[in-house]
Amino acid sequence: MNKQDQDVLVVKNLKTHFFTEDKVTKAVDGVDFKVKRGETLGIVGESGCGKSMTSLSIMRLVPSPPGKIVDGEILFKGENLLDKSEEEMRKVRGNEISMIFQEPMTSLNPVYTVGEQIAEAIRIHQNAGKKEAWNKAVDMLKLVGMPSPEKRAKQEPHELSGGMRQRVMIAIALACNPELLIADEPTTALDVTIQAQILDLLKKLQNELGTAIVMITHDLGVVAETCDKVAVMYAGKVVEYTDVDSLFENPKHPYTEGLLNSIPKLDEDVEELQAIRGSVPSPSDLPKGCLFAPRCPYARELCHQSLPDLTEMDGEIKVRCWMHTEEWKREDTPITNDKDQTDSDKGVTLYAAGNS
Amino acid sequence: MQLETVKKVKKPLLQVNDLKQYFPIKGGLFGRTVNHVKAVDGVSFDIYEGETVSIVGESGCGKSTTGRAILRLEEPTDGKVTFQDKDLLGLSKRKMRNMRKDLQVIFQDPYASLNPRQTVGRILEEALEILNVVPKKERPQRVKELLEQVGLQAEFADRFPHEFSGGQRQRIGIARALAVEPKLIICDEAVSALDVSVQAQILNLLKKLQRQYNLTYLFISHDLGVVRHISDRVIVMYLGRVVEIADKKSLFENPQHPYTKALLSAIPEASRKRKKERMILKGDVPSPIDPPTGCRFHTRCPLATEQCKVKTPEVRQVGPEHFVACDVI
Numbered sequence: 087m088n089k090q091d092q093d094v095l096v097v098k099n100l101k102t103h104f105f106t107e108d109k110v111t112k113a114v115d116g117v118d119f120k121v122k123r124g125e126t127l128g129i130v131g132e133s134g135c136g137k138s139m140t141s142l143s144i145m146r147l148v149p150s151p152p153g154k155i156v157d158g159e160i161l162f163k164g165e166n167l168l169d170k171s172e173e174e175m176r177k178v179r180g181n182e183i184s185m186i187f188q189e190p191m192t193s194l195n196p197v198y199t200v201g202e203q204i205a206e207a208i209r210i211h212q213n214a215g216k217k218e219a220w221n222k223a224v225d226m227l228k229l230v231g232m233p234s235p236e237k238r239a240k241q242e243p244h245e246l247s248g249g250m251r252q253r254v255m256i257a258i259a260l261a262c263n264p265e266l267l268i269a270d271e272p273t274t275a276l277d278v279t280i281q282a283q284i285l286d287l288l289k290k291l292q293n294e295l296g297t298a299i300v301m302i303t304h305d306l307g308v309v310a311e312t313c314d315k316v317a318v319m320y321a322g323k324v325v326e327y328t329d330v331d332s333l334f335e336n337p338k339h340p341y342t343e344g345l346l347n348s349i350p351k352l353d354e355d356v357e358e359l360q361a362i363r364g365s366v367p368s369p370s371d372l373p374k375g376c377l378f379a380p381r382c383p384y385a386r387e388l389c390h391q392s393l394p395d396l397t398e399m400d401g402e403i404k405v406r407c408w409m410h411t412e413e414w415k416r417e418d419t420p421i422t423n424d425k426d427q428t429d430s431d432k433g434v435t436l437y438a439a440g441n442s
Numbered sequence: 443m444q445l446e447t448v449k450k451v452k453k454p455l456l457q458v459n460d461l462k463q464y465f466p467i468k469g470g471l472f473g474r475t476v477n478h479v480k481a482v483d484g485v486s487f488d489i490y491e492g493e494t495v496s497i498v499g500e501s502g503c504g505k506s507t508t509g510r511a512i513l514r515l516e517e518p519t520d521g522k523v524t525f526q527d528k529d530l531l532g533l534s535k536r537k538m539r540n541m542r543k544d545l546q547v548i549f550q551d552p553y554a555s556l557n558p559r560q561t562v563g564r565i566l567e568e569a570l571e572i573l574n575v576v577p578k579k580e581r582p583q584r585v586k587e588l589l590e591q592v593g594l595q596a597e598f599a600d601r602f603p604h605e606f607s608g609g610q611r612q613r614i615g616i617a618r619a620l621a622v623e624p625k626l627i628i629c630d631e632a633v634s635a636l637d638v639s640v641q642a643q644i645l646n647l648l649k650k651l652q653r654q655y656n657l658t659y660l661f662i663s664h665d666l667g668v669v670r671h672i673s674d675r676v677i678v679m680y681l682g683r684v685v686e687i688a689d690k691k692s693l694f695e696n697p698q699h700p701y702t703k704a705l706l707s708a709i710p711e712a713s714r715k716r717k718k719e720r721m722i723l724k725g726d727v728p729s730p731i732d733p734p735t736g737c738r739f740h741t742r743c744p745l746a747t748e749q750c751k752v753k754t755p756e757v758r759q760v761g762p763e764h765f766v767a768c769d770v771i
């Protein structure tokens with residue numbers, strides 16, 4: 087097997103925009119990453135940066151209109167999903183690519199038992215008979231660690247706890263042994279002790295089945311625990327693509343560095359956190375240069391003038407920042423955001439959000 | 443279940459004793475009370491002036507209910523709450539309203555608690571008006587000061603809540619709480635809905651204001667990283683009861699209760715340095731309608747003995763500021 091074949095998913099320069107009355111919202115606007123077999127890629131970033139829209143784009147489930155994939159390639163096992171017909175996509179979804187959402191209640195049918203819903207997924211995708219599918223459904227519930235699976239299979243979603251529902255979602259998603267699993271904040275709504283159970287379960291199943299996972303989360307703790315590679319998103323763009331060790335030990339992009347500094351650590355006391363000043367720009371009103379420039383403590387004039395490309399550094403690491411380019415060496419303008427203003431309290435006054 | 447440090451010279455600002463909050467569950471043909479949710483079931487702790495005490499625990503363990511009961515947003519079923527020597531639960535409704543000048547609250551979702559049709563200036567003036575703390579003439583000036591104190595521009599007074607980002611709205615919520623110069627602020631998941639970069643700004647602001655005004659915080663949160671950063675002491679709750687209270691250092695470096703240990707080990711840490719050993723709890727949190735007998739944690743506890751199933755553990759002191767409710771350890 088050559089290197090190319092091992093990449094289950096390669097996303098290149100993906101752009102998904104929303105077209106409403108008078109404006110274009112560039113929800114996803116330059117996303118690049120790849121995921122190998124058996125590997126977990128994390129997509130992290132703050133609320134609204136385009137994580138969910140990236141995953142819905144891969145599934146070709148972007149609400150359209152107003153949304154539209156306007157550029158890029160999504161290569162799944164070498165084939166561009168953007169070239170497939172809706173009919174062909176239906177075969178891919180739930181068969182070769184599955185998805186788990188944050189809130190299982192919205193994707194489970196409230197009036198069917200969870201056993202029936204898992205069995206349904208098995209019947210559709212594996213051509214199994216009714217009885218056989220039911221037995222497999224119970225097996226799946228056992229596999230995802232559901233206590234008393236025979237009994238639980240006969241219950242409706244509302245009779246289960248949040249953690250149990252998420253187990254059901256995982257059972258449905260894995261029922262057809264997909265090659266790629268997209269998990270959008272699969273544990274965000276759960277308590278930490280239940281989150282630990284679910285993350286553990288996903289890891290165990292991945293080892294057994296060799297599934298590639300795209301793990302979408304805003305929690306860098308979850309990234310550290312579960313991911314091999316990470317794509318950091320900011321305002322619709324990937325700003326850093328790296329392996330998880332480099333992410334935590336040697337973050338390259340100033341935004342990644344800022345995020346890590348913002349999190350209160352469990353083994354370190356500081357009087358004041360190093361917050362990133364200001365807030366995320368509105369996706370319908372983005373600055374013209376580097377999108378992070380208004381908040382970046384290193385920004386120079388160049389950063390405000392033009393947008394840096396996602397540039398390959400050593401190994402597989404890619405960064406979208408002028409600091410890591412040849413141009414930066416010639417840039418001699420002063421730092422634009424003076425130190426005092428990075429003070430969290432003053433910083434925020436510089437921006438009023440959105441539609442004012 | 444009195445929790446008292448042996449020789450405390452300072453006097454507590456707030457004392458909570460054996461607080462209970464049961465919610466009736468109605469059912470049957472005549473809508474009679476058929477059972478109760480024992481949301482808070484015998485909680486005791488003290489808070490001293492100028493400190494930050496946090497309550498942590500999983501969803502539904504009674505954190506918010508404890509905060510609400512102290513403020514009498516719900517009338518507690520039983521127990522005693524003493525604030526500056528005043529018995530809060532014995533006060534008339536009107537007197538209690540006046541106490542709101544000293545006891546303020548900040549919620550998770552500032553947007554839900556800000557009137558969308560009022561300007562920020564109006565919202566703040568109203569807070570000053572209700573408790574009549576500042577003469578009318580001086581109010582606009584005070585509004586400007588408040589905005590600046592929470593890191594917003596004074597000009598923002600003319601804008602409406604929807605014109606602000608989540609972090610800025612939380613700053614407005616804080617300004618409103620500060621308006622009446624309270625002594626104690628209950629922060630119920632006040633930073634939970636914010637992105638980490640903005641959350642850090644707000645945590646810094648809360649700390650700065652505390653130093654400036656000698657504020658006391660009761661900080662309710664499920665995020666242990668945030669709690670470790672902001673607290674002096676931490677209360678861990680499980681199913682309506684306190685399982686451990688300790689100063690921050692003891693709690694995070696030397697947790698005693700098996701539940702606290704499990705909770706701490708379950709947090710995914712944003713670091714690759716230390717690969718700690720995971721202690722994964724089995725099963726779900728039981729229902730507070732029919733909580734387990736004895737120690738409420740016994741159904742999930744790796745150390746549970748036969749006795750734990752029947753006997754409610756006593757709260758024992760295990761260090762100068764360290765109390766734990768477990769008979770086994």
Ligand SMILES: Nc1ncnc2c1ncn2[C@@H]1O[C@H](COP(=O)(O)OP(=O)(O)OP(=O)(O)O)[C@@H](O)[C@H]1O
Binds near residue numbers: 104113131134135137
């Ligand atoms: N139907 C829509 N019309 C217009 N804009 C939309 C629509 N759906 C999403 N967007 C915008 O697309 C951007 C990306 O949204 P997305 O849901 O991908 O964010 P996210 O990173 O998943 O955030 P969160 O962490 O809050 O889930 C947001 O700014 C959002 O406002």
Ligand SMILES: Nc1ncnc2c1ncn2[C@@H]1O[C@H](COP(=O)(O)OP(=O)(O)OP(=O)(O)O)[C@@H](O)[C@H]1O
Binds near residue numbers: 501502505508
């Ligand atoms: N008004 C009410 N009527 C009935 N039950 C209630 C009421 N308020 C809270 N409860 C129940 O009391 C228990 C404790 O709820 P509470 O909101 O205090 O939990 P919490 O620790 O704040 O959880 P979270 O982290 O989810 O905010 C829960 O089981 C909840 O369902």
Ligand code: SF4
Binds near residue numbers: 340341378382386
């Ligand atoms: S390009 Fe400039 S503004 Fe953008 S992250 Fe790099 S240094 Fe900061």
Ligand SMILES: [Mg+2]
Binds near residue numbers: 137138139270
């Ligand atoms: Mg999302």
Ligand SMILES: [Mg+2]
Binds near residue numbers: 506507631
């Ligand atoms: Mg709560």
